[in-house]
Amino acid sequence: DADVTQTPRNRITKTGKRIMLECSQTKGHDRMYWYRQDPGLGLRLIYYSFDVKDINKGEISDGYSVSRQAQAKFSLSLESAIPNQTALYFCATSDPYLAGEYTDTQYFGPGTRLTVL
Amino acid sequence: EDQVTQSPEALRLQEGESSSLNCSYTVSGLRGLFWYRQDPGKGPEFLFTLYSAGEEKEKERLKATLTKKESFLHITAPKPEDSATYLCAVQGFQGAQKLVFGQGTRLTINP
Numbered sequence: 001d002a003d004v005t006q007t008p009r010n011r012i013t014k015t016g017k018r019i020m021l022e023c024s025q026t027k028g029h030d031r032m033y034w035y036r037q038d039p040g041l042g043l044r045l046i047y048y049s050f051d052v053k054d055i056n057k058g059e060i061s062d063g064y065s066v067s068r069q070a071q072a073k074f075s076l077s078l079e080s081a082i083p084n085q086t087a088l089y090f091c092a093t094s095d096p097y098l099a100g101e102y103t104d105t106q107y108f109g110p111g112t113r114l115t116v117l
Numbered sequence: 118e119d120q121v122t123q124s125p126e127a128l129r130l131q132e133g134e135s136s137s138l139n140c141s142y143t144v145s146g147l148r149g150l151f152w153y154r155q156d157p158g159k160g161p162e163f164l165f166t167l168y169s170a171g172e173e174k175e176k177e178r179l180k181a182t183l184t185k186k187e188s189f190l191h192i193t194a195p196k197p198e199d200s201a202t203y204l205c206a207v208q209g210f211q212g213a214q215k216l217v218f219g220q221g222t223r224l225t226i227n228p
């Protein structure tokens with residue numbers, strides 16, 4: 001079973017609709033992230049959370065909101081979707097220390113392909 | 118502001134033809150440099166982390182090296198299954214430990 005799962009995997013919606021993308025992880029990591037990927041622009045950070053009570057904006061948070069429901073769950077919402085939010089969305093998790101050594105390697109989910117018409 | 122530039126954007130090789138991918142970076146204090154592999158329609162898959170200049174890591178046909186300004190991903194005698202986009206990212210001591218990604222190099226290995 002995958003350690004980081006995302007639902008839905010594909011979504012087509014219309015301008016103005018509210019959309020929620022969900023991420024769950026079984027890795028036991030405290031840190032979770034949401035990225036979007038656009039052709040030619042690479043991965044850009046939308047929001048990140050270092051624990052359940054900690055939520056931080058990334059470089060492109062406008063038009064998005066998040067909710068950290070539990071250590072294992074981190075949801076991304078588009079309150080009123082617009083066409084330029086069409087992209088691949090990835091959730092990632094990390095643990096800054098592994099066996100006492102600093103790593104903070106991020107592990108990614110399979111992605112959600114979102115199309116806004 | 119931390120920045121990462123990868124080159125070339127795309128690289129096409131014949132099976133067995135070795136080459137290198139480049140990742141140039143600027144960061145205010147490097148905490149770690151990360152390499153990922155991404156197959157079409159899938160999430161990035163972690164390959165390596167490098168922490169200090171001079172460090173090298175290997176995995177099968179891949180070897181990553183690091184200097185103070187750039188990292189190289191060397192691929193030796195590649196096979197078609199090595200075809201993918203390779204992403205480089207840096208994490209600095211500033212900026213709440215966020216990863217900054219390059220645009221990636223799309224590698225195609227022809228049989």
